[in-house]
Amino acid sequence: DIQMTQSPSSLSASVGDRVTITCRASQSINSHLNWYQQTPGKAPKLLIYAASSLQSGVPSRFSGVGSGTDFTLSISSLQPEDFATYYCQQSDSLPLTFGGGTKVEIK
Amino acid sequence: EVQLVESGGGLVQPGGSLRLSCAVSGFTFSTYWMSWVRQAPGEGLEWVANIMLDGNEKYYVDSVRGRFTITRDNAKNSLYLQMNSLRAEDTAVYYCARRPALGHAPFDFWGQGTLVTVSS
Numbered sequence: 001d002i003q004m005t006q007s008p009s010s011l012s013a014s015v016g017d018r019v020t021i022t023c024r025a026s027q028s029i030n031s032h033l034n035w036y037q038q039t040p041g042k043a044p045k046l047l048i049y050a051a052s053s054l055q056s057g058v059p060s061r062f063s064g065v066g067s068g069t070d071f072t073l074s075i076s077s078l079q080p081e082d083f084a085t086y087y088c089q090q091s092d093s094l095p096l097t098f099g100g101g102t103k104v105e106i107k
Numbered sequence: 108e109v110q111l112v113e114s115g116g117g118l119v120q121p122g123g124s125l126r127l128s129c130a131v132s133g134f135t136f137s138t139y140w141m142s143w144v145r146q147a148p149g150e151g152l153e154w155v156a157n158i159m160l161d162g163n164e165k166y167y168v169d170s171v172r173g174r175f176t177i178t179r180d181n182a183k184n185s186l187y188l189q190m191n192s193l194r195a196e197d198t199a200v201y202y203c204a205r206r207p208a209l210g211h212a213p214f215d216f217w218g219q220g221t222l223v224t225v226s227s
Contacts, residue, residue, distance in 0.1 A: 032211040036214075043202055046213050091211040091212060
């Protein structure tokens with residue numbers, strides 16, 4: 001199984017900050033990496049697919065880069081509605097696996 | 108508007124069974140792969156099962172294979188998860204999620220989830 005490791009597991013930031021979250025796969029997953037946002041009590045929401053493609057309707061302050069084993073999600077200017085938990089997920093091979101999550105909290 | 112609405116969750120004793128349903132609307136159900144993904148209380152996300160377009164190809168995470176069965180009824184726009192021999196570690200919110208039938212697709216829409224609690 002492909003293990004997905006996210007870092008950090010949590011971070012504190014202020015509105016307007018640039019935030020970067022990393023995700024590392026235990027083996028190459030090409031560009032088959034997706035990012036989701038989850039707020040408490042809600043279902044996850046797809047932000048980025050295929051490592052760098054922005055899902056329709058997602059603000060352009062979100063961006064993703066990477067290929068192979070190392071990936072990053074960036075939020076260029078953190079907004080109040082961005083305080084949430086973020087998950088990466090590989091869709092390269094079964095079983096589909098998620099990272100452990102990164103909780104973005106208000107500083 | 109795309110909608111996925113899960114139902115069927117509840118409290119069940121260890122060793123018991125439960126059947127979850129997911130009713131979908133707003134898209135052509137028969138042209139999408141479908142999945143169940145779960146989240147234990149306070150924990151991260153875990154993919155549980157996939158079913159392809161006609162229901163003949165199914166895949167499971169090792170921890171549920173042989174106990175859970177995913178099915179779909181394209182005529183009723185519905186997805187199901189039959190869960191047998193339930194264990195305490197199956198306690199979670201269960202989400203149904205849609206995947207475009209394209210190679211290495213993400214989960215692009217999710218339902219709101221239904222809570223399954225396995226406890227005596």
